[in-house]
């Protein structure tokens with residue numbers, strides 16, 4: 465399991481490099497243990513991998529849905545190179561060790577061990593690991609589209625993201641926007657002859673940061689959040705800029721749809737344009753993932769809880785590909801090894817004992833549904 469994790473980290477499956485090498489490493493691992501896995505490659509470097517272990521089909525199937533990609537290493541220094549896995553102090557360090565190569569390795573190893581122990585499956589066992597979760601969910605869209613008519617009935621989906629072994633049944637959704645302000649170029653020695661798109665954006669940002677999105681607070685997930693995470697504008701130090709854009713990450717709660725968010729921000733822009741005839745802005749939706757809320761009392765969730773002997777489910781603020789897997793029409797929980805607070809940061813690491821624990825938990829879950 466440690467070796468598989470290290471091999472996966474080395475493949476550097478960022479957006480730039482793609483997931484193909486990671487998919488091939490995992491396919492090789494399965495193959496070594498006599499399990500066929502299908503690698504689906506597109507755009508030369510993007511890939512999903514799916515292993516479908518068939519049974520006599522007496523019971524509905526169990527699906528593990530993971531992602532292969534990782535975020536880039538970032539600008540801050542790491543203690544050891546991010547894509548050269550290092551083992552020290554009982555941990556494995558490397559980009560993706562927690563998010564989510566750790567959970568993926570634990571689930572893949574659990575499947576291999578269960579089969580090697582001769583466990584008779586009464587329902588199909590499926591693992592898929594998809595591309596692009598950190599950027600646009602392209603892989604899970606592709607998986608759902610290609611497999612929705614091929615898959616047997618599912619009892620449920622386990623998403624082995626790092627939840628530190630809490631059973632997550634609800635999370636907020638994503639609404640990513642690009643907002644562009646427009647202006648008119650001019651020589652910057654005579655700024656009054658142009659319209660400065662950066663200054664218009666400055667005004668918009670001031671209002672955005674004070675804005676409260678109108679919503680109904682969710683009893684589990686609370687309120688939406690908004691974070692302005694990218695900005696770009698202008699072409700030269702001596703030209704009044706005619707364009708400036710920002711990217712905004714809004715985490716939505718159930719009932720607050722991307723269209724509602726856009727509508728409300730458009731309302732703000734209309735108000736600003738009313739006060740300033742030179743103000744002009746466009747809003748584009750870049751990405752939307754719905755919020756997730758699975759019934760805690762459903763028999764799937766209760767069976768997972770009983771299998772791992774954890775009786776509490778939780779709601780979290782971050783977002784996963786879970787809602788896309790939920791399109792398959794099955795209940796779902798997010799549950800896996802690793803702490804979410806080390807994700808997307810330098811010196812990302814996973815405790816080796818948590819990998820082991822994760823594998824044991826996944827074996828218990830497989831037995832609970834497929835025995």
Ligand SMILES: [Zn+2]
Pocket residue numbers: 531563564597625
């Ligand atoms: Zn993740």
